[in-house]
Amino acid sequence: MAINRYTKMAYGSADDMIFGKSKFPVKAGLDLEIGGGYTSPEVNYAPRPEAGASKEKLVKEYQRITTDIMNRMVQVGFPSVVLETEHVEQMTNNPTWGGEVAHAQKEIMEEFHDEYGIKCALRHTPGDIREDRDFLELRGDKFNTLMESFEEVASNGADLLSIETMGGKEVFDYAILRNDVPGMLYAIGCLGTMDMDFIWQEIASVAKKNNVVAAGDTDCSEANTAMFIAGGLLDKNLAHTLAIIARAISAPRSLAAYEAGALGPGKDCGYENTIVKSITGMPMTQEGKTSTCAHSDVMGNLVMQCCDLWSNESVEYHAEFGGTSVQCWSESLGYDCALMNTALATGQEKTLRDLMVLSDKYRDPQGYVLAYDNAYRVGEAIVKDGNDIYLRAKNAALKSIEIMEEGAAGKLELTRFEKGALADAKEALSALTDDQDTFMSDCMAKYKEEVKVFLPENYGL
Amino acid sequence: MTSLDIDPSEILVRYNVQMEKAMSPEDAAAELYPTDELYRPIAEAIFEGEEDDVIEGLEAAIDAGKNPIALIDDALMVGMKVVTDLYDQGIIFLPNVMMSADAMLDGIEFCKDQSDEAPVSKGKVVCHVAEGDVHDIGKTIVAALLRANGYEVVDLGRDVPVDEVIEAVKAENPIMLTGTALMTTTMYAFKAVNDRLLEAGIKVPFACGGGAVNQDFVTTYELGVYGEEAADAPKIADQIVAGAALDALKEEFHKH
Numbered sequence: 017m018a019i020n021r022y023t024k025m026a027y028g029s030a031d032d033m034i035f036g037k038s039k040f041p042v043k044a045g046l047d048l049e050i051g052g053g054y055t056s057p058e059v060n061y062a063p064r065p066e067a068g069a070s071k072e073k074l075v076k077e078y079q080r081i082t083t084d085i086m087n088r089m090v091q092v093g094f095p096s097v098v099l100e101t102e103h104v105e106q107m108t109n110n111p112t113w114g115g116e117v118a119h120a121q122k123e124i125m126e127e128f129h130d131e132y133g134i135k136c137a138l139r140h141t142p143g144d145i146r147e148d149r150d151f152l153e154l155r156g157d158k159f160n161t162l163m164e165s166f167e168e169v170a171s172n173g174a175d176l177l178s179i180e181t182m183g184g185k186e187v188f189d190y191a192i193l194r195n196d197v198p199g200m201l202y203a204i205g206c207l208g209t210m211d212m213d214f215i216w217q218e219i220a221s222v223a224k225k226n227n228v229v230a231a232g233d234t235d236c237s238e239a240n241t242a243m244f245i246a247g248g249l250l251d252k253n254l255a256h257t258l259a260i261i262a263r264a265i266s267a268p269r270s271l272a273a274y275e276a277g278a279l280g281p282g283k284d285c286g287y288e289n290t291i292v293k294s295i296t297g298m299p300m301t302q303e304g305k306t307s308t309c310a311h312s313d314v315m316g317n318l319v320m321q322c323c324d325l326w327s328n329e330s331v332e333y334h335a336e337f338g339g340t341s342v343q344c345w346s347e348s349l350g351y352d353c354a355l356m357n358t359a360l361a362t363g364q365e366k367t368l369r370d371l372m373v374l375s376d377k378y379r380d381p382q383g384y385v386l387a388y389d390n391a392y393r394v395g396e397a398i399v400k401d402g403n404d405i406y407l408r409a410k411n412a413a414l415k416s417i418e419i420m421e422e423g424a425a426g427k428l429e430l431t432r433f434e435k436g437a438l439a440d441a442k443e444a445l446s447a448l449t450d451d452q453d454t455f456m457s458d459c460m461a462k463y464k465e466e467v468k469v470f471l472p473e474n475y476g477l
Numbered sequence: 478m479t480s481l482d483i484d485p486s487e488i489l490v491r492y493n494v495q496m497e498k499a500m501s502p503e504d505a506a507a508e509l510y511p512t513d514e515l516y517r518p519i520a521e522a523i524f525e526g527e528e529d530d531v532i533e534g535l536e537a538a539i540d541a542g543k544n545p546i547a548l549i550d551d552a553l554m555v556g557m558k559v560v561t562d563l564y565d566q567g568i569i570f571l572p573n574v575m576m577s578a579d580a581m582l583d584g585i586e587f588c589k590d591q592s593d594e595a596p597v598s599k600g601k602v603v604c605h606v607a608e609g610d611v612h613d614i615g616k617t618i619v620a621a622l623l624r625a626n627g628y629e630v631v632d633l634g635r636d637v638p639v640d641e642v643i644e645a646v647k648a649e650n651p652i653m654l655t656g657t658a659l660m661t662t663t664m665y666a667f668k669a670v671n672d673r674l675l676e677a678g679i680k681v682p683f684a685c686g687g688g689a690v691n692q693d694f695v696t697t698y699e700l701g702v703y704g705e706e707a708a709d710a711p712k713i714a715d716q717i718v719a720g721a722a723l724d725a726l727k728e729e730f731h732k733h
Contacts, residue, residue, distance in 0.1 A: 148636075
């Protein structure tokens with residue numbers, strides 16, 4: 017598959033973007049259309065640790081999980097659902113295990129579809145196993161095993177293929193702990209995108225061959241690491257202004273999947289997905305207030321603004337008062353979607369969208385930049401130099417800084433630390449060259465020296 | 478965007494803005510620096526995270542007759558304590574600590590090179606990431622904070638086999654072992670480590686945390702002490718050095 021860079025926006029204005037509708041809806045699975053005028057829950061789960069002891073135990077666990085979710089959807093009357101199986105490492109490292117799990121799940125989903133007509137699809141997300149104890153190993157034997165895993169799940173029932181790639185993480189982990197914004201730019205924007213270009217052409221080929229959907233990636237390994245380290249308002253581990261700069265840079269990285277053939281829906285934990293949707297017009301999954309079972313964030317309502325699927329991130333399978341954990345969380349997701357779908361059916365969708373945005377927009381700089389009007393502006397900055405993976409990432413970072421400065425002049429309150437980190441980041445970015453080759457060459461020398469686990473050959477360098 | 482807008486103060490409170498200390502980090506640090514004119518530039522360079530300036534300050538102090546090994550405690554660790562104290566008080570952020578720790582470690586290496594004596598640390602800690610888990614940013618933070626607080630760290634890295642952890646503990650005789658894990662599927666290795674240590678008659682406190690690790694899980698094995706955040710690691714170590722037994726550690730650090 018070829019790489020086709022985006023150099024213009026899919027939407028004419030930010031206000032055209034809404035939940036449940038995308039420019040290019042995706043048909044998948046059993047009668048489901050994603051982004052075709054309604055939202056659906058996407059339920060994500062993890063097996064109990066002891067279930068990983070054998071293939072048989074794992075398959076049984078996923079059969080229980082799948083049956084529980086489908087049952088609850090029918091019991092409460094929801095019309096559609098997507099299930100996402102994020103692989104435990106045993107399933108990706110043993111590709112036939114993942115294939116058997118996908119097959120077992122799909123059989124159950126087909127039974128429910130046949131009996132009740134519920135629209136549904138199955139996403140499988142193999143783990144990015146491309147690393148050994150000391151180094152990332154993005155190309156080679158582990159890559160081959162990973163692609164076998166995609167082949168197995170695609171040929172055994174998975175409708176949507178995704179992954180959370182690790183490219184750039186070794187440099188990112190070093191840079192983020194040292195307030196090194198150029199290093200973040202190099203790691204996410206350049207190295208990450210180069211890895212995405214490489215792996216997503218292959219995933220798109222597998223999807224095409226098996227007539228399933230290459231669905232997309234997320235910069236979980238970097239932008240979510242920054243968000244997680246940044247934590248809540250009183251945490252002192254990372255300025256939230258830096259976390260959102262990392263997020264802005266992650267948008268062109270996640271965009272690369274679509275440039276290599278992915279069609280959406282993008283992965284749930286890609287908080288950058290509103291930016292990506294503004295550029296591609298493709299459907300996106302998001303997570304927020306209904307993923308507190310997995311983590312906390314500071315934009316629980318806002319991030320629902322333009323979602324096509326609404327996810328709980330992940331929950332371990334176990335008993336709760338209200339049923340099993342997957343039943344409880346899928347029901348919550350279903351009610352969220354029912355509200356959005358009611359807004360769509362009554363023509364009130366923009367009001368609901370804007371209320372969700374306003375309830376969080378000033379909570380934190382991360383939500384402020386990701387509010388759809390500002391996210392759209394970051395998208396415009398990316399496509400302006402869409403053919404240059406370095407410049408577009410730099411543009412995204414600078415635009416996010418500009419947006420935060422505007423916010424700080426109004427209703428967005430920032431601490432002195434956040435303002436200081438913002439000013440330092442702006443200074444560091446403004447001092448950078450506009451020439452990709454110079455930047456890449458300078459960074460190669462610097463990070464090869466400073467980050468002992470950085471292997472340029474992982475990126476074809 | 479919509480014409481809708483709101484006064485955000487009606488729906489949220491920016492507690493971080495409210496709580497922010499009046500004093501700037503630089504002003505707060507200035508009050509804590511040593512007064513000795515040879516030590517102060519070293520402490521300032523540590524705070525700024527400027528490796529070259531640290532070495533320059535050490536050279537000046539050694540030229541003036543100071544013992545290189547004594548400088549580790551008298552200047553480098555004093556400068557680092559300014560950093561860790563301000564971090565504990567919420568006045569500076571983690572990246573500042575990391576950069577200062579880098580500068581301090583360069584300084585310690587320089588001092589060791591200048592002397593035949595060996596420095597004495599507060600204690601030795603073995604750190605590792607659970608077998609099967611390659612996510613090591615949490616362990617990196619823990620190791621840096623321990624070093625910043627004067628502990629010698631034996632960093633076994635990530636995806637460390639249980640056998641290797643046991644061998645390291647036997648060989649190094651640490652005051653504490655730490656384990657981090659991102660995933661529930663890998664943290665079960667902590668139980669195996671615990672059982673093997675007990676079989677060998679080694680009752681070293683085993684501080685565990687990270688990602689999916691929670692207090693409920695850690696309390697299921699005898700040596701486990703749950704660390705909710707990375708900054709708990711040096712605090713647990715300090716308690717051990719002060720003589721706290723396992724029960725006392727659990728009493729203090731098991732918060733839920």
